[in-house]
Amino acid sequence: MNPSGHLRGYGLGLIALAVALSTTGYFWAGQILNRSSQRTPSTPSAVVSISSPKGTVELPVHRLSNPRALDLLTRKAHQGILYSFLQPRDHAWTGMGLEKPVSVAFLDSRGTILAIMDIEPCPAPSQGKGCRSYAPGVVYRQVLEVGQGWFAKRQIRPGAVVRVRPLGAPLN
Structure with missing residues (x-):
């Protein structure tokens, strides 16, 4: 060579x-x-307080301000997730990515519950097609997603007010 x-x-x-x-x-x-x-964040970042006929109910929640954060956070029905949006919306909600059925409260900018809907899970189909959409029929700024039946069990209905505070902050 x-x-x-x-x-x-x-x-x-x-x-x-x-x-x-x-x-x-x-x-x-x-x-x-x-x-x-x-x-997935291991601990919630905030606590919501809601007055109900059974007294004040508290729930630790994960706060998301970006609707695209759904891609980053596995949606689990046993966790509360509070979504906040910069602009008013009237978009339908979907169960895409859910493991279990959820109940969803649509809130205005002051935290007043405008509507509550039950949402069925939808495994992530290709490109998000095929999941049922649930139109709340209201213009909202926040969405509180919890395990299905959570609101009904606590007798929480539209008109109730949701207060949010950072985890560990004292009640006012």
Whole structure:
């Protein structure tokens, strides 16, 4: 074999090594990013208080201000999730990504419950198609999502006011 053949062989070997290392790097970067995006906060970030005929009811909740955060937080029916929106909305709600049925309260900017609906779970179909939509028929700024029957069990109805405070903050 001539000297240029050896160099060509080393060159091809170095190129193969560079491709392997960069591919491995992309793989691990993807794994790290994917793992962090699937992480569910282990503790709620706030507490909601709602006056009901049975007294004041408190519920720890995860607060989300970005509707796209649904992609980042696994929706679990045993956790309360409070969604807040910058602008008034009248969009329908869906059970996409839910594991269990939920009850959803639609609130105005002051926290008054405008409507309550039960939502059935819908496993994540391809591109979000095929999940039933539930139109609340009201313009809302917040949504409180809890396990199905939670509001009914506590006799909480439209007109009740939801107060939110950071977890650990004293009641006013």
